[in-house]
Amino acid sequence: xxxxxxxxxxxxxxxxxxxxxxxxxxxxxxxxxxxxxxxxxxxxxxxxxxxxxxxxxxxxxxxxxxxxxxxxxxxxxxxxxxxxxxxxxxxxxxxxxxxxxxxxxxxxxxxxxxxxxxxxxxxxxxxxxxxxxxxxxxxxxxxxxxxxxxxxxxxxxxxxxxxxxxxxxxxxxxxxxxxxxxxxxxxxxxxxxxxxxxxxxxxxxxxxxxxxxxxxxxxxxxxxxxxxxxxxxxxxxxxxxxxxxxxxxxxxxxxxxxxxxxxxxxxxxxxxxxxxxxxxxxxxxxx
Amino acid sequence: xxxxxxxxxxxxxxxxxxxxxxxxxxxxxxxxxxxxxxxxxxxxxxxxxxxxxxxxxxxxxxxxxxxxxxxxxxxxxxxxxxxxxxxxxxxxxxxxxxxxxxxxxxxxxxxxxxxxxxxxxxxxxxxxxxxxxxxxxxxxxxxxxxxxxxxxxxxxxxxxxxxxxxxxxxxxxxxxxxxxxxxxxxxxxxxxxxxxxxxxxxxxxxxxxxxxxxxxxxxxxxxxxxxxxxxxxxxxxxxxxxxxxxxxxxxxxxxxxxxxxxxxxxxx
Numbered sequence: 001x002x003x004x005x006x007x008x009x010x011x012x013x014x015x016x017x018x019x020x021x022x023x024x025x026x027x028x029x030x031x032x033x034x035x036x037x038x039x040x041x042x043x044x045x046x047x048x049x050x051x052x053x054x055x056x057x058x059x060x061x062x063x064x065x066x067x068x069x070x071x072x073x074x075x076x077x078x079x080x081x082x083x084x085x086x087x088x089x090x091x092x093x094x095x096x097x098x099x100x101x102x103x104x105x106x107x108x109x110x111x112x113x114x115x116x117x118x119x120x121x122x123x124x125x126x127x128x129x130x131x132x133x134x135x136x137x138x139x140x141x142x143x144x145x146x147x148x149x150x151x152x153x154x155x156x157x158x159x160x161x162x163x164x165x166x167x168x169x170x171x172x173x174x175x176x177x178x179x180x181x182x183x184x185x186x187x188x189x190x191x192x193x194x195x196x197x198x199x200x201x202x203x204x205x206x207x208x209x210x211x212x213x214x215x216x217x218x219x220x221x222x223x224x225x226x227x228x229x230x231x232x233x234x235x236x237x238x239x240x241x242x243x244x245x246x247x248x249x250x251x252x253x254x255x256x257x258x259x260x261x262x263x264x265x266x267x268x269x270x271x272x273x274x275x276x277x278x279x280x281x282x283x284x285x286x287x
Numbered sequence: 288x289x290x291x292x293x294x295x296x297x298x299x300x301x302x303x304x305x306x307x308x309x310x311x312x313x314x315x316x317x318x319x320x321x322x323x324x325x326x327x328x329x330x331x332x333x334x335x336x337x338x339x340x341x342x343x344x345x346x347x348x349x350x351x352x353x354x355x356x357x358x359x360x361x362x363x364x365x366x367x368x369x370x371x372x373x374x375x376x377x378x379x380x381x382x383x384x385x386x387x388x389x390x391x392x393x394x395x396x397x398x399x400x401x402x403x404x405x406x407x408x409x410x411x412x413x414x415x416x417x418x419x420x421x422x423x424x425x426x427x428x429x430x431x432x433x434x435x436x437x438x439x440x441x442x443x444x445x446x447x448x449x450x451x452x453x454x455x456x457x458x459x460x461x462x463x464x465x466x467x468x469x470x471x472x473x474x475x476x477x478x479x480x481x482x483x484x485x486x487x488x489x490x491x492x493x494x495x496x497x498x499x500x501x502x503x504x505x506x507x508x509x510x511x512x513x514x515x516x517x518x519x520x521x522x523x524x525x526x527x528x529x530x531x532x533x534x535x536x537x538x539x540x541x542x543x544x545x546x547x548x549x550x551x552x553x554x555x
Contacts, residue, residue: 012423012424020420020424041456042428042456042458042459043426043427043428043429043431043432043454043455043456043459044425044426044428044429045426047426048426048427096427096454097373097375100373100375149300149303150327151326151327152326152327152331153326153327154326154327175427175454178372178453178454179326179372179450179453179482180326180482181324181325181326181482181520181521181522182482182521182522182523183325183521183522183523184325184326184521185482208428208454208455208456208457208460210457247456247457247458248456248457249457249458252526253526256526256527256530256551259547259551260544260547263547275526275529275530275533278530279530279533279534282530282534282539282541282544283534283537283539285541285544286541
């Protein structure tokens, strides 16, 4: 179970006949629970296209995606063999700029729209909304407000609450923290990490923020020019791979670690993953 | 000469609480100013007021000495280019080429000059190979690079980057930062709205907003180490400084490390 890509290609059709290959020969396996994955790579490398295959918003041009047991390929979609609703409920996808998808009169109505659509009663959905509004760092007073008078960051939280209210097994977020101030960003990342850790869900985050990857990810996927070029440990990625070639950047903490090592002319025994770890290591440096 | 003068400006949406209050700010020609602030602090509203997308409730805004009002707004928009955070809201052309051409057509740039400018700025943002592509074949970050090319091609005196780099990958962000530096050397007035101190440090001056008011204005290097002001507005100091401050809380005495952290924070 989980999500499995088998030799997936995807081509966007354009004015010119040859189209545009956004995914090339993707093979990938994601567990249905317990993963915390970041997906990175330069703009246009295929990240958003890849995640849109994970809840069957897009169908592979060739190859197939197995989503929690449902096989998505050209044939199964054409023959309408697949019920898409359960897939969309189990694999929640939050788009880039989700705040532009808010449309209801109140925050409450926006949050319960999704669950009601998937057969949850209004009463139950409202109960969930009251819990979830706190999880995303707002409070119940927001539920009666109009989503249109909220700030960008607040709107973003409301739209994420709408997806969480559907209680997905797998949560995918496409650049969820871009445009948030540092405090808002850290709060929201903590929300995602808690959802992963406390509820044992699989969370997948697309980001350009290398610091997020380095601090939180247990597994990192790198896309480059429609190919999946790396699937593994974040520390190995940043310390052993030619990341410049993939247009990635070194996380601030690692950059600072290198600069201090350079100055001390001596490498640390282990590379710190958090600010607190580096702080402790600096305390042990002899004057 | 002053590029932008904002005098006693307040703004609110309908009957709600004020979004901006008592804003006074003068930006000189050729100056690079960063506006920092938490989400909802009024940063983007301020940029929309400057280009006349929103109308101030009270107060006055002057651009190149001309008061912004319904009669002057069209002329003023030809002096001020703005790149927004979300490229989907600013892509107007059927192809990348059309999109970059759009602003130039409004400026009635002659055709030959237009072709030249489109190619020059597409190259600058590394999108030359995409000129005949339609928007749906582009990623969010690529659309953003096209939006930036479109604004640069208009060659306006003043350019506002409203969180324009938040969608970009590290390479794209560095490219835009280099472009900003070049614009400064050409004498353009630049306003950047951002959440990152790294970007803010490149500018001459920083304005920190909090809940619709100016909390502090200062030289960028002074604001950089002003932990209290930054924290009040949900911002964070650069990593080496955060570590330096934390070490100082613990009576840390290794001066060598402390000096190093201080130097590193300035060299960003």
